[in-house]
Amino acid sequence: MTFQDPLLLLLIPLVLVGGYCLRKRKIKANLAFSTDRLLKGVKPSLKVLLSKNVYLLRIIALCLIAVALARPQEPLEESKIETEGIDIVLALDVSTSMLAEDFTLRGKRVNRLDAVKDVVQKFIQGRENDRIGLVAFAARAYTVSPLTLDYNWLLQNLERVKIGMIEDGTAIGLGLASSLNRLKDTKAKSKVVILLTDGRNNAGDISPSLAAEAACSLGIKVYTIGAGTKGLAPYPARDFFGNKVYQSIKIDIDEDTLIDIAAKTGAKYFRATDTKSLREIYSEIDEMEKTPVEEKGYLEYKELFSRFLGIALALILLEVGLSNTILGRIP
16 A cells, blocks of 8 residues: 555644643543542443543544545556657757758747757657767767756757857768767667758768668668758858848758668658758657557556545544443533
8 A cells, every 4th residue: 555645644643642632631620529538449330431532533533534635545456557768869960051041930030950959859858768869960970968868968968069069061971870879789679860961971981871781780760851941041141341141052962862871771861941841850750769668567546545534534423422422421
């Protein structure tokens, strides 16, 4: 038997102390006698003893009420709980091309990385039993956070991800290889990389194709996301007076490579052209990657408070009935 609110059991000692004080309290007699010498040899009858101690029924009843308030529960037969837990690494491109401001957040124009971070934050907050890691890549890869269940700490590290934190370039193969390195030795049955980029592989000494083959051999799925509008994108710059202006530039995404990576690992390629589509992509991946894990535990409990409360009320009624009938005392 367990208790939902065990702190309420502390009321029981208070009730017992109150009962003890009540027992010790001296009650002044209504009739005074000069001596009790003649009554010393007379033994009290059972009725007299019960009459003196009938208050104990109320003490017991109050203790039972305290137990009922603590909500005693009895676990039912062992049930099975299904939880979902997989290992996920989020690989984010932080090259300078991610500065292009072709996404919006809450009605304001923002660059690609800020939009991605906002969506990734909600993706992380939506998971419960998954270990999630974070890798940023540009000309080289950098592990921002290893696999963890501490989502608050993970989100703090996500805030640290900035464009310019790594020398410029787009090493897709190296970013994927670094993500695989975080997953290859874990014991999770399901392992996933979600790789987002807006360019072509132009740095690093590992090709995306080779990294994809490694992911396939390790049994790791790699979902790829190409971020950015098709055609020209507004890219921020400064004019002669230091004012912010925009230049229309074309940032080419190597969709064929991203499609090939996803296909080799049994995953899927997505194209995000705005914030809405980006949210939908992460939501779709979130729904697809849920692996049930069966655990044993107790979910259902039988409430027992009514039993204790019923006995307590019965004792109170019994005490009141006896005190006013056969155990009644003359004032």
